[in-house]
Amino acid sequence: MHVPDGFIDAPVSIAAGAVAVAGVGIALRGARRELDDRTAPLAGLTAAFVFAAQMLNFPVAAGTSGHLLGGALAAILVGPYTGVLAVSVVLFLQALLFADGGLSALGVNIILMALVTVLVGYAVFRSLLRVLPKTRASAGGASFAAALVSVPASALAFTLIYAVGGTADVSIGKVAAAMLGVHVLIGIGEALITAVTVSSVLAVRPDLVYGARGLMKPVELRTARPTPSRA
Amino acid sequence: MATKRFFIGFLLVSLVLAGLVSYYASGSPDGLEKVAEEEGISAEEKDHALKDSPLGDYGVKGVDNEWVSAGLSGVIGVGAVLLIGGGLFWAVRRRDAVPASQEPEEKAPAGPSGQG
Numbered sequence: 375m376h377v378p379d380g381f382i383d384a385p386v387s388i389a390a391g392a393v394a395v396a397g398v399g400i401a402l403r404g405a406r407r408e409l410d411d412r413t414a415p416l417a418g419l420t421a422a423f424v425f426a427a428q429m430l431n432f433p434v435a436a437g438t439s440g441h442l443l444g445g446a447l448a449a450i451l452v453g454p455y456t457g458v459l460a461v462s463v464v465l466f467l468q469a470l471l472f473a474d475g476g477l478s479a480l481g482v483n484i485i486l487m488a489l490v491t492v493l494v495g496y497a498v499f500r501s502l503l504r505v506l507p508k509t510r511a512s513a514g515g516a517s518f519a520a521a522l523v524s525v526p527a528s529a530l531a532f533t534l535i536y537a538v539g540g541t542a543d544v545s546i547g548k549v550a551a552a553m554l555g556v557h558v559l560i561g562i563g564e565a566l567i568t569a570v571t572v573s574s575v576l577a578v579r580p581d582l583v584y585g586a587r588g589l590m591k592p593v594e595l596r597t598a599r600p601t602p603s604r605a
Numbered sequence: 606m607a608t609k610r611f612f613i614g615f616l617l618v619s620l621v622l623a624g625l626v627s628y629y630a631s632g633s634p635d636g637l638e639k640v641a642e643e644e645g646i647s648a649e650e651k652d653h654a655l656k657d658s659p660l661g662d663y664g665v666k667g668v669d670n671e672w673v674s675a676g677l678s679g680v681i682g683v684g685a686v687l688l689i690g691g692g693l694f695w696a697v698r699r700r701d702a703v704p705a706s707q708e709p710e711e712k713a714p715a716g717p718s719g720q721g
Binding site for chain 1: 606608611612615616618619620622623626627630631632633634635636637639640641643644645646648649650651652653654655656658660661662663678679681682683684685686687689690691692693694695697698699
């Protein structure tokens with residue numbers, strides 16, 4: 375999903391850059407509430423995991439592959455504001471070190487893969503948890519659905535940006551249909567990876583999963599009532 | 606599971622994925638690239654300004670063995686993201702937090718349950 379240089383014209387690229395800067399700025403302020411001595415290292419590790427998982431292109435159809443975007447995953451694990459920052463750091467370093475994603479398209483890529491996936495993914499996740507039973511299985515299922523929806527949402531966002539600032543004269547309807555079709559398939563891969571990862575962390579350290587806070591009741595220490603004496 | 610052990614495990618998973626598994630990833634164009642090719646969007650694509658950088662396209666320049674080159678670039682990437690991301694998150698974190706030394710599992714190291 376990394377947009378290279380040349381797809382989007384200069385004015386829209388600059389506008390996207392401004393939106394990305396504003397989004398990252400808001401995320402920087404909000405992340406303060408999500409991060410503490412214990413969750414800050416987890417957030418760094420989550421960003422590193424998203425980078426690693428983005429290298430793993432999986433086949434989705436003949437001659438086409440997809441990879442994790444990671445916005446939904448990061449938002450669920452470390453919180454939406456921190457999630458935006460985590461994916462943005464990945465995208466920034468990919469463009470700067472690995473020539474992956476155009477430098478002029480960095481704003482567009484932050485919108486598509488950090489902002490849209492986090493906003494859509496986290497909204498779906500929290501909405502589902504509100505109506506589902508408060509169990510670990512629900513959190514796994516909600517993370518599956520959140521990731522599944524986040525990828526076509528990102529593809530749709532690309533199509534909208536392309537409709538405004540695309541450099542080639544193409545049929546937007548055809549682009550929208552093709553982007554949605556293939557990204558629904560990629561979304562299934564995203565959903566599987568996200569659900570497995572969230573469920574794995576929930577299995578060993580449920581207290582570290584930001585999105586599941588309040589879901590798992592903390593273990594209460596109750597003093598046992600004195601048993602009636604049998605004598 | 607103790608926090609430190611969990612963090613180390615999480616990092617190891619990322620290093621294995623980026624350093625070893627990534628070599629076997631699909632080389633096919635991704636969804637966007639494929640659609641861009643088919644719909645004529647790619648005609649306007651411009652080369653990346655940094656395509657000849659030392660880590661360009663997930664390889665290490667000067668390392669001839671493809672497997673080593675790809676794996677090394679993945680490990681460097683995980684390290685760079687952890688350093689920059691971790692540094693950023695550490696810098697913006699709340700300072701009024703409960704000290705890490707007060708974590709429950711460190712109070713009760715011999716807990717019988719593996720759950721939580």
